[in-house]
Amino acid sequence: MFPTPIEKRSRQWQLGYQALLPVVLVIWLLPLIAVAIFSIKPEADFVNGNYWGMPSSFEMFTNYGKVFFESDMPRYLLNSVFITVPTVIGAVILSSMTGFALGVYRFRGNLLIFFMFIAGNFVPFQILMVPVRDLTLNLGLYDTKMGLILFHVAFQTGFCTLFMRNFIRQLPFALIEAARVEGVSEWRIFVYVVLPLMKPALAALSVLIFTFIWNDYFWAIVLTQGPDSQPVTAGITSFNSQFRSAYHLMSAGSIVAALPPVAMFFLMQKHFIAGLTLGAVK
Structure with a gap:
């Protein structure tokens, strides 16, 4: 009725769980990571369409200072x-x-x-x-x-x-x-x-x-x-x-x-x- 705890699973299940857990965690945190990256980008990156690339300049203090x-x-x-x-x-x-x-x-x-x-x-x-x-x-x-x-x-x-x-x-x-x-x-x-x-x-x-x-x-x-x-x-x-x-x-x-x-x-x-x-x- 209840799922078997991972500690009682086979070694293969445990290794798969340990390998997939960081991946799932990163996917779950991806929107927050994206917002954090956007917050340090200059406005020019959004005008030029650089949404997901590396920031052209580090503007963390400028952006948060304006906020x-x-x-x-x-x-x-x-x-x-x-x-x-x-x-x-x-x-x-x-x-x-x-x-x-x-x-x-x-x-x-x-x-x-x-x-x-x-x-x-x-x-x-x-x-x-x-x-x-x-x-x-x-x-x-x-x-x-x-x-x-x-x-x-x-x-x-x-x-x-x-x-x-x-x-x-x-x-x-x-x-x-x-x-x-x-x-x-x-x-x-x-x-x-x-x-x-x-x-x-x-x-x-x-x-x-x-x-x-x-x-x-x-x-x-x-x-x-x-x-x-x-x-x-x-x-x-x-x-x-x-x-x-x-x-x-x-x-x-x-x-x-x-x-x-x-x-x-x-x-x-x-x-x-x-x-x-x-x-x-x-």
């Missing part, structure tokens, strides 16, 4: 920080409380409410583009960072609740019962008993949501416009004009925009893996 000092990229990066961090905090806090309620308490309609959270994850978000945009206009939230934050929190809470509820269901319920016997209030049980045990899940979920929100492009262009509130994913397109596309600057901006989530993952890698694998082995 940081001759464009609105620093403002777009700050917008992404001001949008992503509150969204992660809000989604994690709400999902922790809803996950606790759905995972610990037994009441009529528990599964129905839980299925409603799950069902929201299967709705194609593209069909919500027009009503969500009209709602932001009616509420005065269009082209504001607060509008993006609120709607990101709303859209991410369903997945986060699914994640948290399933994690809390794996915790030893005897700890909660013991706290109740001692007369501890439900709020203090949540804060002092459950939350400390949820640290791996909180770390893993924070990394996931940070990556989702930071890399979001769809809602960034639907609900915002201009450097006052647009995040960096939408701000990269500002290097394009009606008759000219600065691919070298767009590539440099894409590399800069990709660094924060990559750094976030490596900083939280230990907690991220622990949160995803906790409970996988009895």
Whole structure:
């Protein structure tokens, strides 16, 4: 039913696996490698059609200098920080409380409410583009960072609740019962008993949501416009004009925009893996 681990395969299989793995890895990373190469090429290479050849000159410092000092990229990066961090905090806090309620308490309609959270994850978000945009206009939230934050929190809470509820269901319920016997209030049980045990899940979920929100492009262009509130994913397109596309600057901006989530993952890698694998082995 399950594939045989490579360690238990024959020597020929192991050698083939070791030979093909670097090739597959390079193919998988080829788009990112291409963007990194484009980011150090001069604009003349794109005008002359030198897309895949060696750069005619090394323009890394020039291109990245223009991205940081001759464009609105620093403002777009700050917008992404001001949008992503509150969204992660809000989604994690709400999902922790809803996950606790759905995972610990037994009441009529528990599964129905839980299925409603799950069902929201299967709705194609593209069909919500027009009503969500009209709602932001009616509420005065269009082209504001607060509008993006609120709607990101709303859209991410369903997945986060699914994640948290399933994690809390794996915790030893005897700890909660013991706290109740001692007369501890439900709020203090949540804060002092459950939350400390949820640290791996909180770390893993924070990394996931940070990556989702930071890399979001769809809602960034639907609900915002201009450097006052647009995040960096939408701000990269500002290097394009009606008759000219600065691919070298767009590539440099894409590399800069990709660094924060990559750094976030490596900083939280230990907690991220622990949160995803906790409970996988009895």
